[in-house]
Amino acid sequence: MTKENTVLHHLKLLWLFLRISVQNDAAYRVDFLANVFVTLAHFGAELVGLWTIFSNTRSLGGWNAMEVLALLGVFRAMSGIIGLFISPNMRLIMEEIREGTLDFAILKPINTQFFTSFRRIVVWRLADVVLGGVFITVACTQLSAAVSAAQLILFLVMLVAGVVIIYAFWLVLATCAFWFTRINNIEMVFWNVFEAGRYPVDIYRPVIQRVLTYLIPLAFITTYPAATLVGKIEPGNVAVALAAATGALVLASAFWKYGLRSYSGASA
């Protein structure tokens, strides 16, 4: 076992990536504050939206106001995590494939997938994660049935599964850039469709529900974790989520390696 393969070594590298990102961002402190301010405004807007909906109705496809608040918290935290490292790194990969500068990343003496997936960390996006956490916490204290420790652990497991699935989904998109070089707009498409995840997938027609679960895995990312927390999840779906997360990661990594082989570099 060489040093390069230990978990500890990779954790140290992660810490290094984080430090470099913080140092880079420290040069734009006003930007940082402006971004946090915009995030706060977003959360205010979410609350107005929630207020509008639940001043007119008592339930949204079987979800009450506090349950939808928990879902919104998950939705926001997830978009924070995607913006924290997934989308910026994948954007970088697509850019570098287009410009042929991915060579520099490949030449580094560490696993290319690890390096290209974590090298850029957009620190201010943590604000989304924290505020999402606040939404989730408030919702939990207001739910009619108390949340048990087991539920909480299962919720965290489902969250991790959701992050893994969305990471795999993005990795596949980024890998497509090896063949279709101009797909940077795919990010915009993603965020548009992601909007559909702010409400439980139960509100959509069965066909669309299936699309949002298996084709664009929104259900795994927002609805299922939130459903676990508020005690609405079907046990079968937990198993499906875990299997989907494992399968997605394995397949996406294999696809990435396959794509990497067809990369010809800038000079070619």
Add this chain to the structure above:
Amino acid sequence: MRAVLRALPALFRLALAEMFQYRGEMVLWAVWGVVYPSVAMAMWGVAVKGSPGGEAIGGYTPGDFAAYFWLTMVVGHATTAWDIHEMSWLIRSGRMSARLLRPLLPIWHSVADNLAYKILTLTILVPLWLLVIVVAQPSFQTGRFELLVGIPVLVLAAVLHYLWGYNLALLAFWFTRMDAIGQFWFGAGLFLGGRLAPLTIMPEPVQRIASALPFKWVIWFPAEALAGWLKPGAVYSGMVNQLIWIVLGLVVFHVMWRLSIRRYSAVGA
């Protein structure tokens, strides 16, 4: 004005050719305009079932919601304006300098782009819109009066939205980062314009803020008017409101434009 009329067709042809080159990107932009209202449509349709009574919310049945949000798709497309997102790029990339050299206000160039986009994307949007009608089964009460008056209402809404969007975009001459302003513009359309919900079912304070701003005349009013839910008197007074905001916008544009180019020559030197 004669010069503008002569130049516009040429600019328009140029814009069409340019847009066609970026057709992929355009399709994506246009499709957002279908996704968001569809989500809102589904959400409110389900919300009705959970409301007291379970038949309607604020007078809107699921069919009415479908009609309203379908119309926000069409109205939203007709009133699209993205200069806020483009202006700082135009300035930083130096393209603004080229446009300023032409014997025509640069806003006409952007108007041509805007019209080319709206017309070209119709080719994808119309089939999508028809599909939504088939699936969602909206209940329209649109009569001959609404169809007749709907066209000027739509045109006024598009002009009003475009003008104020451009006015805000001019702030790019002062600020390099327009993200926050763009977000505000976008959020205002959702909450104060009526994309999230018909304004009459929004919370009271939101309604009051919306009445003081132009956004409700861009989305909510045209959608309600086209659906056939407004009396003729309300339609006419709405059009007067649109006109007032347009005149105000023109005044602000003239002032802002002068200040902007003065600012630009100072920076670009």
